[in-house]
Amino acid sequence: xxxxxxxxxxxxxxxxxxxxxxxxxxxxxxxxxxxxxxxxxxxxxxxxxxxxxxxxxxxxxxxxxxxxxxxxxxxxxxxxxxxxxxxxxxxxxxxxxxxxxxxxxxxxxxxxxxxxxxxxxxxxxxxxxxxxxxxxxxxxxxxxxxxxxxxxxxxxxxxxxxxxxxxxxxxxxxxxxxxxxxxxxxxxxxxxxxxxxxxxxxxxxxxxxxxxxxxxxxxxxxxxxxxxxxxxxxxxxxxxxxxxxxxxxxxxxxxxxxxxxxxxxxxxxxxxxxxxxxxxxxxxxxxxxxxxxxxxxxxxxxxxxxxxxxxxxxxxxxxxxxxxxxxxxxxxxxxxxxxxxxxxxxxxxxxxxxxxxxxxxxxxxxxxxxxxxxxxxxxxxx
Numbered sequence: 001x002x003x004x005x006x007x008x009x010x011x012x013x014x015x016x017x018x019x020x021x022x023x024x025x026x027x028x029x030x031x032x033x034x035x036x037x038x039x040x041x042x043x044x045x046x047x048x049x050x051x052x053x054x055x056x057x058x059x060x061x062x063x064x065x066x067x068x069x070x071x072x073x074x075x076x077x078x079x080x081x082x083x084x085x086x087x088x089x090x091x092x093x094x095x096x097x098x099x100x101x102x103x104x105x106x107x108x109x110x111x112x113x114x115x116x117x118x119x120x121x122x123x124x125x126x127x128x129x130x131x132x133x134x135x136x137x138x139x140x141x142x143x144x145x146x147x148x149x150x151x152x153x154x155x156x157x158x159x160x161x162x163x164x165x166x167x168x169x170x171x172x173x174x175x176x177x178x179x180x181x182x183x184x185x186x187x188x189x190x191x192x193x194x195x196x197x198x199x200x201x202x203x204x205x206x207x208x209x210x211x212x213x214x215x216x217x218x219x220x221x222x223x224x225x226x227x228x229x230x231x232x233x234x235x236x237x238x239x240x241x242x243x244x245x246x247x248x249x250x251x252x253x254x255x256x257x258x259x260x261x262x263x264x265x266x267x268x269x270x271x272x273x274x275x276x277x278x279x280x281x282x283x284x285x286x287x288x289x290x291x292x293x294x295x296x297x298x299x300x301x302x303x304x305x306x307x308x309x310x311x312x313x314x315x316x317x318x319x320x321x322x323x324x325x326x327x328x329x330x331x332x333x334x335x336x337x338x339x340x341x342x343x344x345x346x347x348x349x350x351x352x353x354x355x356x357x358x359x360x361x362x363x364x365x366x367x368x369x370x371x372x373x374x375x376x377x378x379x380x381x382x
Contacts, residue, residue, distance in 0.1 A: 086214035196380035
């Protein structure tokens with residue numbers, strides 16, 4: 001009988017041939033892949049070299065452009081300028097410059113809404129900002145009365161090198177030793193507390209910004225590097241009490257009159273009620289907001305009878321009669337405008353302030369008709 005496995009010695013030869021064939025086929029494919037990889041690496045290197053060359057070209061072009069911009073124009077002697085464009089506008093409780101605090105955080109209840117231009121500042125730009133308590137704000141003193149001087153040739157601009165300092169009772173210091181708004185470059189720097197962030201808006205408190213202020217930039221406040229413990233200031237800066245008043249009192253019926261006027265401002269107000277507005281008025285007038293010339297005018301004393309100071313919980317029960325009935329008519333009446341409310345007050349030579357009356361005013365221009373209000377932030381403020 002024959003053995004069926006007699007041909008088995010030929011099987012390994014078949015496997016060897018198949019393996020060799022597969023080797024050559026795979027090798028050919030591998031060489032093709034290697035060639036493609038080399039081509040891709042060459043193409044990638046060429047692209048990277050091209051991008052690097054383009055980047056260097058852009059850098060050189062930017063350097064040349066910056067150099068050209070920095071060259072003074074000898075034809076009309078215009079000063080060098082940079083394309084600074086406001087990124088937002090402040091909607092503040094301070095309708096006018098008069099009454100706006102001279103420094104930030106002096107009036108904790110002073111609120112403002114910073115409205116960013118959504119075409120320049122998308123909401124994503126503000127992500128993470130709510131994790132900070134305060135921000136720096138760089139802005140423009142847009143209501144300066146001497147802005148026209150900035151467009152004149154320096155020798156003809158007559159920008160003052162020294163300014164009067166309120167704390168020095170009219171004494172002068174160099175402009176850069178003060179925080180005066182009247183500067184060769186009318187740029188302001190302030191710090192404010194972040195109350196809430198929403199969309200393209202930030203609700204701030206403790207502000208010293210007038211309504212309509214253009215904002216150039218904001219930066220988070222960093223205590224570890226922004227607060228310098230060993231810093232030094234002149235003695236006249238340390239006198240914080242120089243501009244503090246002795247007392248703030250309200251006339252009889254002031255709260256009722258304020259409540260009556262509230263209907264005209266509630267829709268655009270950043271405050272929840274007449275009582276909160278009254279606290280704001282008291283905080284603002286706790287500092288002497290008058291100019292140096294106004295403070296040096298002769299002042300008589302307020303009547304001493306039936307006067308009681310107003311605490312935070314006063315609701316119009318102050319025992320002081322209206323100015324028009326009891327006070328000396330020769331006392332000077334000053335005006336403070338907050339959120340389109342005209343507050344009339346007087347101050348005597350002892351620094352006692354009497355808040356007499358309040359009336360709505362509609363002639364103050366608004367920086368933006370689409371104003372934010374307390375209702376928009378109520379859910380954020382709790």
